[in-house]
Amino acid sequence: MSTQPQEAPAKRLDDLYAKRAQAVAAQLTGPAPQSGATPLSLAFGLADPALFPTQELSEATAEAVAERPDAVLNYGPPSAELIEQIATRLGRQGIAAEANQLLLSYGSSQILALLPEVLVDPGDVVIIEGPSFLGAVRRFEQVGARLITIPTDAQGMDVDALEDSLASLAREGIRPKFIYAIPTFHNPTGVTMPLERRKRLVALGAEYGVLIVEDDAYGDLRFVGETLPSLAALDTEGWVLRVGTYSKILAPGVRLGWAYGQPKLLQRLSMFKLEGANGPFLTHVIARYSADGRLEAHIEELRALYRYKCQVMLDTIAREFPSDVTTLTPEGGFFIWSKLPADLSANALVPLAAKRGVAFLPGTRCYTNGQGDDAIRLAFSYQNAENIVEGITRIGDAMRELRATDH
Amino acid sequence: MSTQPQEAPAKRLDDLYAKRAQAVAAQLTGPAPQSGATPLSLAFGLADPALFPTQELSEATAEAVAERPDAVLNYGPPSAELIEQIATRLGRQGIAAEANQLLLSYGSSQILALLPEVLVDPGDVVIIEGPSFLGAVRRFEQVGARLITIPTDAQGMDVDALEDSLASLAREGIRPKFIYAIPTFHNPTGVTMPLERRKRLVALGAEYGVLIVEDDAYGDLRFVGETLPSLAALDTEGWVLRVGTYSKILAPGVRLGWAYGQPKLLQRLSMFKLEGANGPFLTHVIARYSADGRLEAHIEELRALYRYKCQVMLDTIAREFPSDVTTLTPEGGFFIWSKLPADLSANALVPLAAKRGVAFLPGTRCYTNGQGDDAIRLAFSYQNAENIVEGITRIGDAMRELRATDH
Known part of the structure; x- marks a missing residue:
């Protein structure tokens, strides 16, 4: 080989990345994908397309752009009427x-993703419920939060355990940054925290x-019982940030949330x-x-439809699941959350269900600590x-097959 | 005063902020506000509401939601057809x-705001044109970029000056992170960089x-002359990121851009x-x-309308501005950029125009280094x-008044 003159090393685009962008972050779960892959998926919380108000949305678009084209289509602020409507609700x-x-956002997931930017330095403690909505929680982790999981029961977050945890952290001089709670129609358990626990949670904050x-993604979709005060309504000192969305009451595809x-x-x-x-x-x-x-x-119609479908699912579960599967009634x-017996x-159930063309969410996808193999979420x-x-x-067939195989 | 028992200091929400969120950042310019305040504003690059295709947009909405409600309104990815259309263009x-x-974004300003997250560590060099679009540039600064301004002339960025600057930085061991360029119908000068300079710019990158x-926010709105290859078309080695938007060819209010x-x-x-x-x-x-x-x-219609209005402005400038004001023909x-004589x-012109109910953008709003008091941008x-x-x-009247006052 002939001697080459000394050359500068080739310049690469990769050398230009800022420190914060050098590693490619793991893909977060984000909004659930379309369920095209599995013919019959009960895994994800997609909205029922049967009740999308397509006609009314079309009319609203036509009216909005025809009547105020400059305000609606030029540069400018978001609709003040929308913010008033949220305030009125x-x-x-x-x-x-x-x-x-009030702050509008591209889906409530945007608020939940921005939160740790504002609140979390690496190593800061964030308290979550176990199980919880990992689409939000994984992002807290990515920013460097140290997660502490508080167990839940049929009344939601165990506030005694929360108090113990807060007291124990305080003794170590640790003040957590925030508590991420889904007190109403919880994802994934469907459970609603009763008033007494709500009051204690707000007082502890x-x-x-x-x-x-x-x-509060689901709070408007109550099927039975009385509406309970939200944590934000019980809070008198400004320690609650409430996050809302139009995804469940109108359409996820419009990507509109608020805080x-x-x-x-x-x-x-x-x-941020x-x-x-x-x-x-x-x-x-x-x-x-x-x-x-x-x-x-429209929300009234949605309540009736989802109430009906929830009851259909509960009735079918009562008939088809083994009797030692315990199901919470939301x-x-x-969502419906079913606890599985020890065996x-x-x-292990996932592939047996997939073989039958059905999908659900195994409980492990709702915990960050490896728990959850004893439960499934059904949408x-x-x-x-x-x-x-x-x-x-x-x-139910898959459960019986699994049981027959195991024993 | 009686002695109080020792109390822990009151807990404040403000104590919870992460380091990156402790200071409240200055409000960036962002998209231009509605020009409601001034009755006759030529200051901002808003779209002409007369040509918003309101009827067609309404029909498109009605068709999209009626034909594919689940794909359009549920959780899911953005339209693959839209990405194909951008690729086809x-x-x-x-x-x-x-x-x-291709990456879709909420306005091209989102891409320009995300860029320094990926590329800029504090102190990194970013090269900009002088003048430039400060809505983007201010964000680069906020992330900690050290800005180097390359002068422009009637052919756009001075690539000789750019080469000198790059060579001088290289001698210091400094490799800039990116060059922010608006080569076609520049904001604010309206100037288009000729082919030879484009080739040199891409080669220097x-x-x-x-x-x-x-x-390339404005590239589709050519009134005269032949379309020139974009920098991205001249680039064979992947050193160009091209940023586009629907704001100027459809409507800013839809907030849709791409990279x-x-x-x-x-x-x-x-x-990010x-x-x-x-x-x-x-x-x-x-x-x-x-x-x-x-x-x-629609773009053909827009070209005709903006060509006409540009000519009206140029004709009026020729008639009404003092003859020693030099105006570039885009x-x-x-935008039209007028250079003012030394006096x-x-x-100083801003309040005299405001007194007459008219607004324009003083050139100082297009430089970060104090330059620009010798020019105005007219939309x-x-x-x-x-x-x-x-x-x-x-x-023009305000200019004559200013001149009369000064002398």
């Missing part, structure tokens, strides 16, 4: 929300100076919302759609009643 | 774009291993796009609208022809 729940206490993040909380906290969330405020078009369309009681009437929301592993939100019966029946 | 410009080389960020570039770079931009991929609803609506040649036909875009200060995009004549006439 909160007002009916005993929360007096001003416009500067104030006592220990820890923000409570109330994820209610202290203006100084929302201001900081906005700092790099694209700026939500745009005018979509927010005006949704505001127009929601006006004149249309959204409330008062609303999208049935949720993850009654997406499939129609016929498919729910078929899907649950096949999962 | 790029294909007509000699760029063979695969789907994984490859030679020095510096990413070139080609902001074309190397998949590994887009993947990293996605990591915390809300996840753009949603299905809006992207399906825009794809439906754009299909069957509708978007291309071949497309939204006219752009900032012909938003106002109708009558208002353009009126606005320019009043600014």
Whole structure:
């Protein structure tokens, strides 16, 4: 080989990345994928497409762009009417929300992803429920949070265990940054935290100076019983950030969520919302759609449909699952949580169900600590009643097959 | 005063902020506000509401939600058709774009805001044009970039000065992270960089291993002359990231932009796009609208309208501005840039124009280094022809008043 003159090393694009961007982060779960792959999926909390108000949304779009083209289609702020509508809905729940206490977002998942940017330095403690919604929790972890899992029971988060944990952390000089709670129609358990626990949770947040993040994605979809005050309504000292969404009451595909909380906290969330405020078009369309009681009437229809499908699933479970499977009855929301007996592993059940063309979410996908192989989450939100019966029946068959194989 | 028992200091929400969120960042310029405050504003690059295709957008919405409600309104990915349409448009410009080389965003400003997250550690050098679009540049600064401004002339960025700067930095061992360029119908100058300079710019990026960020917000709005190859089309080694938007060819209010570039770079931009991929609803609506040649036909209409309004502004400037004001004639875009003689200060002109109910952008708002008091940016995009004549006439009056006062 001939001697080559000394050459500078080739310049690579990869050399240009900032420190924070050098490693490619693991893909987060994010919104559930379309269930195309599995013919009969009860795994994800998709909305029922049968009740998307397509006609009314089309009319709302036509009216919004025809009547105020410049406000709706040019540069400008999001719809002030939409923010008023959210404030009005909160007002009916005993929360007096001003416009500067509300921040619109591209889905509530955006708020949940921005939160740790504002609150978490690496090693900071964040308290979560076990099980919980990992789409949010994984992001807390990614920013460097040290997660502490508080167990839940049929009344939601165990506030005694929470108090013990807060006291123990305080003795170590550790003040957690926030408690991530889904007190109403929990994801994945469907459980609703009763009033007494809500009051204690809010009091503990104030006592220990820890923000409570109330994820209320499902609260409007109550099938039975009385509405309970949200944590934000019980909070008198500003320790609750409430996160809401149009995904379950209108359509996930519009990607519209919001947060209610202290203006100084929302201001900081906005700092990390790099694209700026939500745009005018979509927010005006949704505001127009929601006006004149249309959204409330639609929510009534949704309640009736999901109540029915939930009951179909519960009835089928009672008939088709082995009698030692314990199923929690939700008062609303999208999900049913079934606890399996010791000899049935949720993850072992997955392939046996898949063989029958059915999918569910094994409980391990709802814990960060390896727990959950003793439970499964079943979504009654997406499939129609016929498919729910078929899907649950096949999962029951899979359970019996697993049991027969194991013994 | 009686002695109080020792109390723990009150717990404050403010104590919970992460380091990165403790200071409240200055509000960035972001998209231009609605021009409501000033009755006759030529300051901001808003779109002309007269040509928003409101009827067609309404029809596209109705068709999209009626035909595929689940894909359009449930959880799911953005419209694949939209990504194909963008690839097809790029294909007509000699760029063979695969789907994984395109990333959708909430406005092109989101891409420009995500960029420094991926590329800039504090102190890193970023090269910008002087003048430039500060909505993007201020964000680079906020992340800690050290900005180096390359002067521009009537052919755009001075590539000799760029080469000198790159060579001088290289001697210091400094490799800039990226060059932010608006080569076509520049904001604010309206200037288009000729082919020879484009080739040299792309070659310099490859030679020095510096990413070139080609902001092409206005490129489709050419009034006269032949379309020139974009930097991305001239690039054979992957050193160009091209940023596009529907804001100028459809409507800013839909907040839809995109980036074309190397998949590994887009993947990293996605990591900081915390809300996840753009949603299905809006992207399906825009794809439906754009299909069957509708978007291309609309762009033809826009070209004719903006060409006309640009000419009206140029004619009025020739008639009404003092003869020693030098005005660049753009071949497309939204803006006209007028250089003022030494005795006219752009900032001194602002209140005299405001007194006459007219606004423009003083050149200082387009530089980070204090330059620009010798120039003004005039947007012909938003106002109708009558208002353009009126606005320019009043600014001409203001110039004469300023001159009379000064001497």
